[in-house]
Amino acid sequence: MSDAMARLAPDLPSLGWNAKLDKWADKHDAELRGRVARTHRGTCVVFVGDNKVVTATSASVRTNTGKAPATGDFVAIRADKENDGEYLVSAIANRRTALARRAPGRAPEPQILAANIDDVFVMQGMDRPVNFPRLERLLVIAWDSGAEPVVLLTKADQVNDPDSAVKAIQAIAPGVKCLAISTHTGRNIEAVQKRIHGTRTVALIGLSGIGKSTLVNTLSGGEVQRTGQVRAVDSRGRHTTVTRDLIPLPGGGIVVDTPGIREIALWEARTGLAKTFPLIHEATDRCKFADCTHNREPDCAVRRLTRDRIVNKRRVDHYLKLQAELDDQDAQKADFARRAENRAKVNAEERSDRKEKQRPKSDRRRRRR
Ligand SMILES: Nc1nc2c(ncn2[C@@H]2O[C@H](COP(=O)(O)OP(=O)(O)OP(=O)(O)O)[C@@H](O)[C@H]2O)c(=O)[nH]1
Ligand SMILES: [Mg+2]
Ligand SMILES: [Zn+2]
Numbered sequence: 147m148s149d150a151m152a153r154l155a156p157d158l159p160s161l162g163w164n165a166k167l168d169k170w171a172d173k174h175d176a177e178l179r180g181r182v183a184r185t186h187r188g189t190c191v192v193f194v195g196d197n198k199v200v201t202a203t204s205a206s207v208r209t210n211t212g213k214a215p216a217t218g219d220f221v222a223i224r225a226d227k228e229n230d231g232e233y234l235v236s237a238i239a240n241r242r243t244a245l246a247r248r249a250p251g252r253a254p255e256p257q258i259l260a261a262n263i264d265d266v267f268v269m270q271g272m273d274r275p276v277n278f279p280r281l282e283r284l285l286v287i288a289w290d291s292g293a294e295p296v297v298l299l300t301k302a303d304q305v306n307d308p309d310s311a312v313k314a315i316q317a318i319a320p321g322v323k324c325l326a327i328s329t330h331t332g333r334n335i336e337a338v339q340k341r342i343h344g345t346r347t348v349a350l351i352g353l354s355g356i357g358k359s360t361l362v363n364t365l366s367g368g369e370v371q372r373t374g375q376v377r378a379v380d381s382r383g384r385h386t387t388v389t390r391d392l393i394p395l396p397g398g399g400i401v402v403d404t405p406g407i408r409e410i411a412l413w414e415a416r417t418g419l420a421k422t423f424p425l426i427h428e429a430t431d432r433c434k435f436a437d438c439t440h441n442r443e444p445d446c447a448v449r450r451l452t453r454d455r456i457v458n459k460r461r462v463d464h465y466l467k468l469q470a471e472l473d474d475q476d477a478q479k480a481d482f483a484r485r486a487e488n489r490a491k492v493n494a495e496e497r498s499d500r501k502e503k504q505r506p507k508s509d510r511r512r513r514r515r
Contacts, residue, residue, distance in 0.1 A: 154370065154394050155183070155193035161394060162262065162345040163195075167220050167239055174237040176222035182215050182261075183392045190215050190235065192223060193392070202233035213238065216258035217390040217402055218347060243292035245349050248411035254478045256413040259390060260349040260402040263293045265341055269352030269361075270297075272326065273304045276311050278318065279464055282422055283410060284351055285319060286468060290418025293349070295322055296341065300357040302326035302333050318461065319422075329357060329364045339365060342399030347392075354385045354406025362403045365395050371403055412471055419472065423465045425457055440466060 155161075161181045171179040180194035190204045202223050204215045215221055220239040226232040241261045249257035266288035270281060281297065288295035297315055302308040308326035315324045327334040342348050342365065350358040359371035370393055374386030387405045394400050412418075420427040426448055430438070434445035440462070451457040 153197060155195065155197050155199055156394060158193075158195040160345060160398070161193055161195075161400065162347065163220065170239055171222045171237075174222040175224065176236065177225055178223040178233070180221060180223065181392065182217050182219040182221055184389050185215060185217055186389055190221075192221060192235075193394075194223070200233050202235045204235045214258075216244070216261045217392050218261035218263060218349075219258075220262065245287065245291040245293070245351070246413045246415075247287060247407075248413040248475065250409075250411075254475055254482055259351070259404055260291075260347075260392075262347060263291065263349045263402065264346045265348040266291055266293050266295050267298050267338075267348055267350045267352075268295050269300055269350060269356050269358060271304075271353070271356035272299050272301045272308060272311060276314060278460070280353075281315065282318070282461075282464055283412070283468070285322070285422045286412060286415050286418040287410065288351070288418070289421035290412075290415040291349075295319075297322055297324040298338065298361075299324070299326045300352075300361070301328060301330075303328040303330045308333075320424075327361070329360045335364060339397075342395060342401065344398050345400070347400040347402065349402040349404065351404055351410075352406060353408065354387075356406065358406070359387050359403055362393055362401050365399075365401065366393065367396060412468060412475070414472070414475070415468075416472060419465070419468055423461065425451060426462055426465045 158180065163179065163181065167179070178192075178194050178200065180192040180200070182190050183193050183199060184191045185204060188204055189201055191199050191201055194200055200223065202221075203226065215235050215238050219241065221235045222237040223233050224236045226234045241258075243263050244261050245259045245263060245266060246256045247259060249255050268281065268284040268288050270276060276299075285295055285297075297319065299308065299311055299315070305311070312324050312326050316322075325334045325337055327338060329335065338361070350361065352358060355374065355376040359373045362371045363369055363373065371391070372386055374384045376384075385405055387403055390402060390404045392400060392402050429447040429451050430440070432447035433440065433443065435443050438446055438448070440446050440448040448462060452459045452462055
């Protein structure tokens with residue numbers, strides 16, 4: 147895999163590396179510098195230019211970076227003094243943008259799906275009806291990344307009237323470009339290509355089996371990513387892509403292919419929520435009560451939107467649901483922080499108790515005076 151990947155790795159400037167990053171890397175005494183192509187269980191594959199990749203340990207504990215590198219990160223690398231011939235990621239440059247979700251598991255923490263991206267292609271297959279809640283959830287995450295979302299409806303060759311779905315999406319996502327594409331007929335592939343050039347980086351997200359990797363291959367003009375069959379019974383994919391991969395395209399531009407995720411939880415995405423539901427978000431400021439739950443209160447501007455048929459009820463309900471998810475998360479974060487603080491206090495007390503016991507008696511007495 148590394149060999150094939152290395153062939154994709156041109157010089158660092160075409161991966162988005164610039165003079166500012168050079169200065170930053172110099173400050174961190176980087177022996178090597180590069181852009182993360184893939185992460186996998188505490189190691190990451192890094193493009194370091196000259197058609198080379200190195201594998202570096204990315205465990206945040208060992209590298210003192212405090213956070214794990216993500217696909218798309220710009221990193222400083224140095225040789226691992228304890229392990230001959232191995233490398234460590236010694237620093238991660240500040241992320242210009244970051245596509246994040248809440249990491250699976252109980253602890254409230256983020257997982258970065260792609261860093262330093264310009265566009266997020268939010269993708270859905272046209273072989274099934276548009277799933278608006280799923281689309282909205284992905285749009286929240288995409289907007290929140292700081293990059294620009296674009297909706298791609300794939301497999302347009304599978305339906306007679308792809309434009310009706312495009313129109314329905316444009317109605318709920320004003321200002322977001324939406325394209326019906328097909329890698330089989332080539333429909334709108336050129337329009338997609340136009341957005342990816344130079345050092346622009348685009349992340350692809352959406353369910354398994356909708357054709358993310360197929361699009362990457364079409365844009366690459368060759369087979370760089372494995373693609374999978376879709377089960378006929380439920381037209382679901384089989385999770386063919388299992389890592390988040392940064393792929394430089396031969397004609398310029400870079401894509402991040404991701405594994406299809408069924409459950410995607412939000413992470414601190416209030417900005418993304420406001421941008422995905424602008425009318426509803428603005429209305430919340432006009433409710434009579436500052437703590438309006440938009441449920442039964444009089445003079446509620448949000449309910450007025452549905453009553454006047456400006457926004458449909460499903461969208462309002464979904465907005466409130468996503469907001470509740472973020473409120474819940476804040477409560478969990480506070481709870482986790484409180485417990486961590488208590489644990490630290492108990493540990494500190496135990497440590498000082500132990501010290502007290504280890505000290506000679508005479509010394510203890512002297513101290514107390
Ligand atoms: N009809 C049609 N099928 C397509 C199109 N694009 C992709 N497919 C098919 O969809 C199936 C799944 O494609 P993949 O590219 O592997 O899907 P993926 O989104 O990368 O899936 P994961 O890696 O599992 O997340 C393959 O059998 C493709 O041939 C298209 O434009 N039209
Ligand atoms: Mg794939
Ligand atoms: Zn209200």
